[in-house]
Amino acid sequence: MSDFLSDEQLEGLDAYWRASNYLAVGQIYLKDNPLLNVPLTQAHIKPRLLGHWGTTPGLNLIYTHLNRLINQYDLTVLFVAGPGHGGPAVVAQTYLEGTYTELYPSVERNANGLLRLFRQFSWPYGISSHVSAQIPGSIHEGGELGYSLAHAYGAAFDNPDLIVACVIGDGEAETGTLAASWHSNKFLNPRRDGAVLPILHLNGYKIANPTVLSRISEDELSALMYGYGYDPYFVEGDDPAQVHQALARTLDTMVLKIREIQRDARQSRQSGGLERPLWPMLVLRTPKGWTGPTFVDGHRVEGTWRAHQVPLADFQQPVHLQQLEEWLNSYRPGELFDANGALLPKIAALAPTGHRRMSANPHANGGGLLRALDLPSFSDYAVKLEVPGSLRAEATRVLGTFLRDVMKNNLASNNFRLFGPDETASNRLDAVYEVSAKAWMEPLEPDDVNLSVDGRVMEILSEQVCEGWLEGYLLTGRHGLLSCYEAFIHIVDSMVNQHAKWLKTAAEVPWRKPVASLNFLLTSHVWRQDHNGFSHQDPGFIDLVANKKSDVVRIYLPPDANCLLSVADHCLKSRNYINVIVAGKQPEWQWLDIDAAIRHCLAGIGRWDWACRDDQDPDVVMACAGDVPTLETLAAVTLLREYVPDLRVRVINVVDLMVLQPSFQHPHGLPDTAFDELFTVDKPVIFAFHGYPALIHRLLYKRTNHDNFHVRGFKEEGATTTPFDMAVINNLDRYQLALDVIERVPRLHDQLQNARSRYWSTMEKHKLYLIEHGQDMPEVLNWQWTPVAVG
Amino acid sequence: MSDFLSDEQLEGLDAYWRASNYLAVGQIYLKDNPLLNVPLTQAHIKPRLLGHWGTTPGLNLIYTHLNRLINQYDLTVLFVAGPGHGGPAVVAQTYLEGTYTELYPSVERNANGLLRLFRQFSWPYGISSHVSAQIPGSIHEGGELGYSLAHAYGAAFDNPDLIVACVIGDGEAETGTLAASWHSNKFLNPRRDGAVLPILHLNGYKIANPTVLSRISEDELSALMYGYGYDPYFVEGDDPAQVHQALARTLDTMVLKIREIQRDARQSRQSGGLERPLWPMLVLRTPKGWTGPTFVDGHRVEGTWRAHQVPLADFQQPVHLQQLEEWLNSYRPGELFDANGALLPKIAALAPTGHRRMSANPHANGGGLLRALDLPSFSDYAVKLEVPGSLRAEATRVLGTFLRDVMKNNLASNNFRLFGPDETASNRLDAVYEVSAKAWMEPLEPDDVNLSVDGRVMEILSEQVCEGWLEGYLLTGRHGLLSCYEAFIHIVDSMVNQHAKWLKTAAEVPWRKPVASLNFLLTSHVWRQDHNGFSHQDPGFIDLVANKKSDVVRIYLPPDANCLLSVADHCLKSRNYINVIVAGKQPEWQWLDIDAAIRHCLAGIGRWDWACRDDQDPDVVMACAGDVPTLETLAAVTLLREYVPDLRVRVINVVDLMVLQPSFQHPHGLPDTAFDELFTVDKPVIFAFHGYPALIHRLLYKRTNHDNFHVRGFKEEGATTTPFDMAVINNLDRYQLALDVIERVPRLHDQLQNARSRYWSTMEKHKLYLIEHGQDMPEVLNWQWTPVAVG
Secondary structure (H helix, E strand, O other), X not given: OOOOOOXXXXXXXXXXXXXXXXXXXXXXXXXXXXXXXXXXXXXXXXXXXXOOOOOHHHHHHHHHHHHHXXXXXXXXXXXXXXXXXXXXXXXXXXXXXXXXXXXOOOOOOOHHHHHHHHHHEOOOOOEOOXXXXXXXXXXXXOOOOOOHHHHHHHHHOOOOOEEEEEEEEOOHHHOHHHHHHHHHHHHOOOOOOOEEEEEEEEOOEOOOOEOHHHHOOHHHHHHHHHHOOEXXXXXXXXXXXXXXXXXXXXHHHHHHHHHHHHHHHHHOOOOOOOOOOOEEEEEEEOOXXXXXXXXXXXXXXXXXXXXXXXXXXXXXXXXXXXXXXXXXXHOOHHHOEOOOOOEOHHHHOOOOOHHHOHHHOHHHHHHHOOOOOOOOOHHHHOOOOOOOOOOEEEHHHHHHHHHHHHHXXXXXXXXXXXXXXXXXXXXXXXXXXXXXXXXXXXXXXXOOOOEEOOOOEEEOOOHHHHHHHHHHHHHOOOEEEEEEEOXXXXXXXXXXXXXXXXXXXXXXXXXXXXXXXXXEEEEOOHHHOOOOOHHHOOOOHHHHHHOOOOOOEEEEOOOOHHHHHHHHHHHHHOEOOEEEEEOOOOEEEXXXXXXXXXXXXXXXXXXXXXXXXXXXXXXXXXXXEOHHHHHHHHHHHHHHHHHOOOOOEEEEEEOEHHXXXXXXXXXXXXXXXXXXXXXXXXXXXXXXXXXXXXXXHHHHOOOOOHHHEEEEOOOOOOOOOOHHXXXXXXXXXXXXXXXXXXXXXXXXXXXXXXXXXXHHXXXXXXXXXXXXXXXXXXXXXXXXXXXXXXX | OOOOOOXXXXXXXXXXXXXXXXXXXXHHHEOOOOOOOOOOOHHHEOOOOOOOOOOHHHHHHHHHHHHHHHHHHOOEEEEEEOOOOOHHHHHHHHHHXXXXXXXXXXXXXXXXXXXXXXXXXXXXOOEOOOOOOOOOOOOOOOOOOOOHHHHHHHHHOOOOOXXXXXXXXXXXXXXXXXXXXXXXXXXXXXXXXXXXXXXXXXXXXXXXXXXXXXXXXXXXXXXXXXXXXXXXXXXXXXOHHHHHHHHXXXXXXXXXXXXXXXXXXXXXXXXXXXXXXXXXXXXXXOOOOOOOOOEEXXXXXXXXXXXXXXXXXXXXXXXXXHHHHHHHHHOOHHHOEOOOOOEOHHHHOOOOOHHHOHHHOXXXXXXXXXXXXXOOOHHHHOOOOOOOOOOEEEHHHHHHHHHHHHHHHOOOOOOEEEEEOOOOOOOOOHHHHHOOOEEOOOOOOOOOOOEEOOOXXXXXXXXXXXXXXXXXXXXXXOEEEEEEEOHHHXXXXXXXXXXXXXXXXXXXXXXXXXXXXXXXXXXXXHHHOOOOOHHHOOOOHHHHHHOOOOOOEEEEOOOOHHHHHHHHHHHHHOEOOEEEEEOOOOEEEOOOOHHHHHHHHHHOEEEOHHHOOOOOOOOEEEEEEOHHHHHHHHHHXXXXXXXXXXXXXXXXXXOEHHHHOOXXXXXXXXXXXXXXXXXXXXXXXXXXXXXXXXXXXXXXXXXXXXXXXXXXXXOOOOOOOOHHHHHHHOOOOHHHHHHHHHHHOHHHXXXXXXXXXXXXXXXXXXXXXXXXXXXXXXXXXXXXOOOOOOO
């Protein structure tokens, strides 16, 4: 085959690649002598060698070739570096493009800047070894593996002119999320969305093992990719010139293919007839640690797992020092940088310019592109309520009508999507289908409903892929909400951890603009999973979230539909947070009209004096957080009215869990004076909580009255049983709460024995009724709030 | 093609299938009239309809056909039901086989038993709608989707005579773990291990959507399975007779293929030449809710997503009642059960007998097969230590030598494996390679080391697949340990939740025998991830674990190598727990000789009086949990010796975190008297903790002295920085701890200003040194413990 690249092109590409590799090796090893102006000595080498060379030359090769492609076809490309520890390569590239210096002016494009560039890498108060938020052009750190492809698709949705080049490491490819993410192509519409160009980089090894995908036959690998719905192209080799030619030729073919797919899809504006195309993907097989030391201490390094981290260490050995010097010189830095350390203009000219530089792609600093959502007035969707407890509603269904119009108002902006693992309808948000279907590129059957290539509801049965899509969508400047069964959101615990870390770091990077918050609606929650049983009952995600930095996380437990509306509206307007909203989907009594709900949610906590006769100097405080605990608390209040007519109860409802923390720990934290005024400094507090009780204790252990808090919540007792029995087996039920009160109010101690036997006989009755009838006893099923008599 | 089954065989299979479907529908709907002896009325129907019909007929079909296969070839088969809500089908099958009645005698094999069987399903105090631990023959609940195939492989490892038939739902197949688990075949040795027979059941729909794999072309699906390394067989249809014929014929072919693969692999005893075979797998495409109502209220139900749950509801409508009766009668119960409700003998005879019944497979009650590990004496591996703090060791490397011999001693028993996501060597457990390599069925390259088809170290770069394998291995009666980077164990949070639920439920099932504990070694932990930075720094997994039932979870933070040995030995001997051990891999000072370590770990907590001059009536208690906090605490003690020579400090080290909880909350909880004796009732306690400080507060908020506890730990500040700086930025460092002490001891208040300025100048010096040298200042790098002067 004749050469694809001219000699000049080939030389240029190779020089650029060598420059980036030189800068990467420099970052890993050097704290001085960046241009090798003097012979290398131990004094030039960092005391702690913390980088990873293995993946670097491959990333640099791909980046360099994408640059050529961008210039050739005037492309807008976002670069996602999936392999772990890709930092040295991507930082080198952003520096070569000039972006790094524009954003960090002290890292100049000269010898002094080179020195800073090298030293800061994996250096205290420097930069990470991953492609973190500090790195221009990045939306994906790659510290924890597996999320690159889902992030890439999230970025491509609704960005028709964007190509997201996603390098997938062959180690990363073994993870669950990555393995599932390939199927994202079933949800990408070539007319409306951009393209994802997956580049599976097989360098053969992970930390200490060969990779699965590098050792299966090409026959199987090719079938696997075709089975995932891609048209795989293969480039392979260890001779740079040959690989440059093959890679350039192949990438050219692939870009033309992408353009053809998009042209075909976009020529006709009808939805009908639009089929999922066979998108091209690349399998690139080059040696791990390519161009690094071939042998070290008699062991082969280049092309093996030994190249994963630092191929050379222990510079007490002069031969290692010599090898490092030879390695660095193998890139012929004198042909790349001038005497001042500036990249030679003819090499620098090979990079794209301005926003075409992948490191300066505006999508990678999505906050800069972010447009606020056009939100309808959420009050218009409120449940109309004359008095508290006078009607039932399904909170998430009410929210669904609001979300429908959020979707509708922003259809033209193409910047809002709803995500969920096959649960949008189950979670009763299906009103959104009135304005947008679910995205679906596969063939339709006659009984299919609400599926369309133009759908903006994103459903795949993988919480991880949904989460990855949403993160990618948000980080490129759009908005979204993910609804999920409460128990199963734990599947993305680790992804949420990583996103929280990203947000924390990004907030410290001056040029990063705020992005829309990551919004979770957790429903089908622990207290109403009688349908599914123990495996579906776990409220612990908020414990995980509460461990994150207080300037990143928010947790809301709206007690009813109107509060849910208010909270959701707030979350959709917020920036740079992880918002968790926990709300039920089942018909439940409603408590606050919309004005009261707005006031309540604004404060985050409040006294519900309408629930009590006189709560000024209470005998006891009954607090609640979450819809079911609120219901049980109010039912307990009605029981207590009957049991102890003269008892003074104060009812406090908590919507915003973070108000409980001290104000020095969380910006929402209530000042101690306000807290003490609400909860008193010495009265018993019976706290009915949605989640594990320990979370409440850890939030308020510094509060004055803490020792008097008695928290009821989920204690890991679950079953396929009735809604009320779930409360009973976890001791959160109204009868238990009423007994808790009587046990803790000293002046009621003469009633204690009586109260206990009443409790036990009620429980006996409950259980017998349950076993006999399979549903809750009438006084529970038909319970209704009775307003406090006036006067 | 001529018929494969004779008429009689076909009739028998179909009758058995109808019987199981009848029982499943009965479980979902009926609380009375189980044999339809009288016309069906509303009174016979459960008040809450909580079952899922959609997946049921497919599971029953497969189970019924596997029964035929077992009898035909005298197979030992374990059944793993991946699809969610498979309960009604599997319960029906276990009942038909008689196992259910053997284990739950009140559910007799007559009309009375049928009634109980039906009522208990999804009934309060009854059984779950999933294939939970209550169900005979199950090792996999299927409540949370995605883990069936990894569980199946875990069960097959080291069980050469076992075939694990794993039904994978097409919804489940979209999850990350499942998508990655297909590659488990790269780790299964046909000579040593059993076979996994994956059955991908495409019924086309999940809750409310078509599934991805059911809508891609057969061409792509076939390629996908081949790409995953399988030889796919396809059976498809909606005519029972035709499907029976095709399925029977195909399963026969597949079993013969499995036998051939195994025979080929087992004929030669040499490792060489053993290649990964192309294992058969089945794609079965039958309608969702097959044989159920075709249309309900004018909508097609059978074969659509509408059949997912209960196809018929709202029995106020007489037509629904009639449809249900017709549906039940369509199975012709009169031809299946006698007048007393017993299955007709000729149908019952089609089931396998004894242990050949999948519901009575001993592997599914693995505790019954469990043999204790032959453990070497862990003391033999101890670090030899004259006095505390006199030498450094890498804790996990020391553990590695013990694990090597655990492996060695149990090689012949084939019942111990070590699991890890490509991190065994990185976690410094590589001594195990002296006796066993890593399992690897792919081709080898010249530079590969420690890989073998016979390897017992299981490494794939998916925490989820590793976890799933280990769970399957444990539940079938074997032992194992999973080592993982601490931060990334969050990837399996949800799997661990589900395993904890399984263990809790199993412990309540009288016939379930205890299994070996799920052992985690979390290393490469938050305080020594300077190498990898913020993304790798998260100690929150123990927070998740602490939320689980106290009779299931144990958390250990051994302060040094000898304590790690003692703890690991204990965990490997334990049963039915989830044990989490957190220990570092870096060289760290050692504190206890092996005898002291054993005593210390037995108590779980202890005063380290060797670290203090006089700790009888202390001014302050310095507590620590975790290796790095212990180091910083002891370094603070040496600083305080210098700052305040007459200060009385007590040092307490916590190994077993659960001792902190009250004894009524956790069996390891220290009685209050012992706790108060250790921590005093009124002295300040400076607690240096490995994880998030809130965990300590929530564990001990009920303790007398709680208000005086001041906890330092990880506060979500991370970076690529030095080990000591990690402590500094989280305020866990020795200088901070010493200052904390001075701030909290009233008699030292006149030294406060002085102490604070000393602290700030030290921090200033530290930071400058760090930025300049890129490593910690000499007084930190070279710090060594000085024993207390005697006399």
